[in-house]
Amino acid sequence: MTPYTNERVRIRAVTPQVDGGRSRAKAVAGEPITVEADVYADSHEVLAAVVRWRPQTPSGRKKWREVPMAHVLNDRWTGTFSCDDVGRLEFTVVGWVDRYGTWLRDIRAKVEARVATDVDFAIGAELLEAFAGVAGAEDAERLQRAADQLRDDARFPESRRDLAASDDIVDLVARLDPRPHATTFDRTLVVQVDRPLAGASAWYELFPRSASPDPDRHGTLVDVVDRLPYVGSLGFDVLYLPPIHPIGREHRKGRNNAVEAAPGDLGSPWAIGSAEGGHKSIHPDLGTMDDFRKLVSACRDHGLELAMDIAFQCAPDHPYVREHPEWFRHRPDGSIQYAENPPKKYQDIYPFDFETSDPEGLWNELRSVFQFWIDEGVRIFRVDNPHTKSFAFWEWVIDDLTRDHPDLIFLAEAFTRPKVMYELAKVGFTQSYTYFAWRHHRWEIEQYYTELFRTEVADFFRSNAWPNTPDILTDYLQAGGRSRFAQRFVLAATISANYGIYGPAFELQEHLPRPGAEEYLDNEKYEQRTWDLDDPRSLAPLIADVNRIRREHPALRRDRSIAFHHVDNEALLAFSKSDEATGDTVLVVVNLDPDQPQEGLTWLDADALGVDPDGSFTVEDLLGGSTWRWHGQRNYVRLDPSESPAHIFTVTR
């Protein structure tokens, strides 16, 4: 390429651009995608820019579509579009010197200052004639007529200016501008467009082993089918089951994580594999593949979708260990290296060795596990500890699988360092567990969700907030009490468009820890439990209410619009979310104190709420039912944890 270019516009810092385009940004089908860019040129001419985008289809590339960009501030431009197709799209930015726009700006200044000359108008006429040269016959004629009128010195300058600035001409020019010397951003960026459930979802986790109403009978997939009306009535979208595969017998853990299992102990579902099969088999005590298919189908009848757990690790008696010893690391004594966190040892778990001499064999086999369950109709996978498997593997397998199945959803269960969690999102995980469970103070909640939702992190990372999991019973919840569970539930379900709970332990407020651990006593991971779903203390009615509110209010299914509002009492957290398309706006106020009523005065961000900072507006508490007429930014709020953990206000003018 010759260096001598007539290009004058520069395009830099295009967003969303994940790590210089190395990773795909994320979007949701039907929701707005906003592209921003620094666009500027030398000198002082008027510029124009567009976003160019098109779906990436396996069968060749579609035609580019365009949306205009507008200048915002400080040479930053923005353009918004949305894509209804799930899959991938690519986009770039094009900018050019708008010669007609420049001339129009200048002629206005000259007419205003009474210095416009015939030559000045002739310049505009020449531009119109150039556009006529690339127009159809009718348009060409209109442009030529306008050009002639611009040259007509019998007309007043004001009249010639108004003619030149008429919508008719300006629109025609915008359509015909051949954009000489246009600059195209030097990279095409890719966006993964997921289905709406990827952007907003309520998850419910339960152990099939405990689905049996009879403590003396192991729960089955059929019992899970019987549980669906309950889960469905609570308003969840996703039913997530811990691993349902045969459980290893060698080094099996006992109840409460005892090193030695007693006879009859069930073992951990995450210690996968035994003589009865591995990652593509179903635990015989849970049922058959046919039962599984019935469950997948029954979920749909209750507005639910089934999520599988993918835990790529093996019990010592997993068939892979015998068939593929090369996929594991060996110790000098010939034994296979078990999982360790020195000095702790986990002899019941063999991790795969991603430095194996046979990465191709290992990767393809693991891929085939996903494929097996995809073929059985599963589209959602919660992946266990993905941060202990090679990033390159995830990048490859997610890329490969989503190409054929763009409706797949992968949830990364990684509780580790921030950049490692972000890396998993960058390599393709659709959603990610977060530090939600450990964020309790207002300042840390505001700081964390500002980072997740209001910075470039939001381009690639989707928060899924869990107040508890089978592995996590925080100190806060260990203290017990309905108000703590209610508060953490409402916070998770409103601050994060994606959230989940591990039940029925959660709604029944199970809170006793195994001593010394941040984990449940008599944890279902190691034994079967029986739950009384009809317990009158259950949070089920609150959960059903909040999930209904989430379904009725798109604002709660968006994350990027979050705004925090000041309240002059640190125990009260206030944030709002809004949905651009419908104008729906929800303001949530949570009392972070589980014990005492708290009151305070707000200082509302009126812009974020779409209200007049000096005017009146209505807030209706969707949870409590009350309606208030508020005025301006300063309003009184009070929450008594014995009555309600939060206000969920819908805001209307």
Add this chain to the structure above:
Amino acid sequence: MTPYTNERVRIRAVTPQVDGGRSRAKAVAGEPITVEADVYADSHEVLAAVVRWRPQTPSGRKKWREVPMAHVLNDRWTGTFSCDDVGRLEFTVVGWVDRYGTWLRDIRAKVEARVATDVDFAIGAELLEAFAGVAGAEDAERLQRAADQLRDDARFPESRRDLAASDDIVDLVARLDPRPHATTFDRTLVVQVDRPLAGASAWYELFPRSASPDPDRHGTLVDVVDRLPYVGSLGFDVLYLPPIHPIGREHRKGRNNAVEAAPGDLGSPWAIGSAEGGHKSIHPDLGTMDDFRKLVSACRDHGLELAMDIAFQCAPDHPYVREHPEWFRHRPDGSIQYAENPPKKYQDIYPFDFETSDPEGLWNELRSVFQFWIDEGVRIFRVDNPHTKSFAFWEWVIDDLTRDHPDLIFLAEAFTRPKVMYELAKVGFTQSYTYFAWRHHRWEIEQYYTELFRTEVADFFRSNAWPNTPDILTDYLQAGGRSRFAQRFVLAATISANYGIYGPAFELQEHLPRPGAEEYLDNEKYEQRTWDLDDPRSLAPLIADVNRIRREHPALRRDRSIAFHHVDNEALLAFSKSDEATGDTVLVVVNLDPDQPQEGLTWLDADALGVDPDGSFTVEDLLGGSTWRWHGQRNYVRLDPSESPAHIFTVTR
């Protein structure tokens, strides 16, 4: 490439990386270059990383050198090196799983917990034997001996651990580690290494036309030679002359920017070109090419270097206009488009049209202007209004010229929008004018220099601070008075490693504006002036003092180490700079109030000063001469503008 990789380390967000590697970062020969990167892997092993770098030489590539990186915090790693050669260097980052380091960490934990087994030690022994396989005979023997000792179960675990962790073995392993499955960052980044003057310089601008001591005789280059002892004694590094070319006669401007020149009016030096020549000619009234050569040489005798002004624009009678009409834009009446800022017209200036049909001809001719003066020994160019010429041109011409002449310095005179100024730095300008002249309040000075020196801007943009220029006489200086000029001088010369003044107007505190303009009355741009350098009110002694302090204190020749310190009086600005190599630290306190004494208590950033926050240290005022023993972070400061504008403290323990 097969997707099946054993690589496990990820390397992201490497800095300095200007716009994803599209532009070169800047460094100074001999000064530290710090490379940072996010480096992490899956799982929990110990990692290692290095910066790889090498000079880019025209005659093939040199061997890579390496410096180790260390983990700082939050998966961020850093490594520092310096390059003594002016020119370009390239670097990248390599990371890998440190298997021996991981084993060592784990064996320590196991020995501590008394669970280390012979098999655990055998793993370490196997690693040492693997390293022995790639070692020379002597090292191999040492490693094998160590391996044998690790396997010796007659030894205590503590003894085997200590042997494995000995410096001897650890160093050997670090040297021999074959780094299996290492990851190399996917891009090689380029740094422009400039000579020290690019990083720290004091500029003095004067009009040769006014260098004559006789008001009735036009100043010449010979007069400028006579002025060198004065400029040299003030301690400046660079003498910068406005354009010295023939000045156009058509549409020449008169005194005080009058539209019509009176007979005998000299015209603006920036209206370049007449029948007497253009950008490669010297104005006959200033002298000959031989005089110019003598001036270039004489500058060196006074510790100065000459900077030329490059203003790529033409007076209507410039030879280019006749010879290359295709390089200019034409109006419908056949005339050439003069410069405009509608409704203002600048009929004395024809800009080049970078959308010309002959960009190759235009670009090469403009390049030849630089080459002409380079061949005459000039290495510093102050470029006039570069933001009104194509960025692509600058990128090409600076890239091309610096390849052959890495000692070139280009100063961008662009007072325009921030991103356009940054773009010029990104396309290659060595230094840039800034908004310094218009930053007066403490908060705006702190904010601006934090952006310039403490963000990624510092990787590519070098501030050159000017309190005045022939075009800029700010409201603040128009108020007149020694204290204002002294304060703005000390601030420019200490806050920015590169700064300049337009003299003698500055040191003589010329302050009367042309009514309605932010510009000097009787501006030298349009007429010859005569200056009384011996005026006793001149700031020359202060200037000489401060320039001497700058030469003696490398801290003042660094920008990135700037730290602002709190003072409980908004009129007092306090900042420090330090030089890592020498430990030199300077703390500057400026009274921003030109009229009243101001006092206050500091709250010093002890880390930035390298002192104990609870201990004592000495501050010696290099400007006033006093010395104080200070204690801790809270210390009293007072400045009376009638005595001194600032303290320039050297800080010692």
